[in-house]
Amino acid sequence: MSKMAKKKKLKKVKKIKKIKKTRISKIKTSSKAIEKKSVIPGQEEKPEIKKIKKQPTEKRIYNLKDFVVYPKHGVGKITSIEKATIGDIDIQFYKILVEKEKLTLTVPINQQSKLRPIATINQINKCVSILKTKPKIKRTMWSRRAQEYDQKINSGKIYELAEVVKDLNKNTDIIADQSYSERQLFEKAYERLKSEFEAVLKVSPEEVQKKMDKALGRSKISEDMQ
DSSP: OOHHHHHHHHHHHHHHHHHHHHHHHHHHHHHHHHHHHHHHHHHHSOOOOOOOOOOOOOSOOOOTTOEEEETTTEEEEEEEEEEEEETTEEEEEEEEEEGGGTEEEEEEGGGGGGOEEOOOHHHHHHHHHHHHSOOOOOSSOHHHHHHHHHHHHTTOOHHHHHHHHHHHOOSSOOGGGSOHHHHHHHHHHHHHHHHHHHHHHOOOHHHHHHHHHHHHTOOOOOTTTO
8 A cells, every 4th residue: 555545545534533523522521511500490490498487376356355266165255365484485366265165175276277267147047947847868877876966066057057957947936846965956056056156246145046937937935834
């Protein structure tokens, strides 16, 4: 092979190596760019560390002497709003008197989700309409129905309370027409509903009873049975 041919071959080999080197360099540069792109967003968008905050005071604020409903005990009246320090934490709470049960409840303000305001006039009127409808008696065992009625009574929902009163109403005041457990549940629901009617309508217990009994179609208690 002549010197000229050797030189041409050598130049060709160098040229091929240079092209390969350039390609490799480009590949490395692009891979670095990809890595850089994938890293930068991660670095810029650092995961937000949320601090654990104390449970905030709920939006609803009740005032002194307001009537409220505590599901398991019925209507109560706020007698005071007090503060106390428990474990270095300042806690504000309501003192609620449930007169029917001669019970005073202590409810922290930031846990007042258990409370609800007393019903509106429109809700009371809806309850009267419910009391006027026919009772719905299920054909299930009484023990199961009794459990369902009890859950409705303690739900704190006024319409469910009205439904229990309506379903357990016998249109009579004769004790023999109801079993002991039926009578107990009826009286519990009746008194809960009656106390809320009193608080909303601001009339005497006698007037409320007349209104409810009229809606239920109950017979009047004779003087001999009182």
